Amino acid sequence: MTDDLESKLRDALRPAAPRENFEERLMARIAAAQRDPVKRRGAFTPTPATWWFSAAMAATVILAVGVQHHRVDQENREKGLEARRQVMQALRVTNDKLDLAYRAVRDQSGAIGGDPGA
């Protein structure tokens, strides 16, 4: 069994002469690969156009995200300022009406000789 395997391996790995024009064909393929690098199998070398396209795409995405972020910030700011305006107005109206009650109490107390401000 072991001898059989050994002989099979020896047969498979025995030195063999290259086929005809092997060297010429090999050199021709190397030369062709150097002339046109894109065609090399498994390798990708971007052309200048590809670089520009990718850069433009990236810039567009960054710009879009930035604009959107700014827009959301602006909207939140506008909402916040409007909420602030409403709070101040609501408190002013409330105080105005509390003052109305105060004046009525003061007038009534003044009529009977009291001092409501004390």
Added chain:
Amino acid sequence: MIMHKPWKWTLWLALVPALSFAANPRLVLPDFTALANKASDSVTITLDASMLSLAARFLDPNDPDQAAAEDAIKGLQGIVVRSYTFDQDAAYKASDLDGVRSQLTAPGWNRLMETRSQKSHASVEIFLMTDANKAVGLAVIASEPRQLTIVNIIGAIDLEKLHKIEGRFGVPKLDLGATKAPVSH
């Protein structure tokens, strides 16, 4: 206690929403569109907790008014204001406020004070809702010949802070704390 009669269940079921409604410091204001249409000027403000929180972030602590306002709205869950100004007297009826008044007669609400000015023919009613000796709701109804205003403040109201705002806004202090005996309903 087991209730066998269906009408008792009906009574209890009817009371459940009424009881939950009674404990709410947030008034359910009726639709005042008709009044708003008649008014020459109207203010409609409804601020919930998130809007108050947003507003607080934009209040300037260096501005005395805004700093006082920021302090006053801490702990509040809402502020609702409806105010209508009219060009002529008697543009609204007392019955327009029935829906609001009925809520203020519910348990929990106490009328802190009621003032009527003979001079200006204005009346102001101030209602307070308390829970465990803390104010959790305030309602103000101001009826003037040409103006009707309703204010509802919901949340942990600190009357001292309200006093500060009154002072900061140039309005004299109203001695709300001195009114110990509210008018019972």
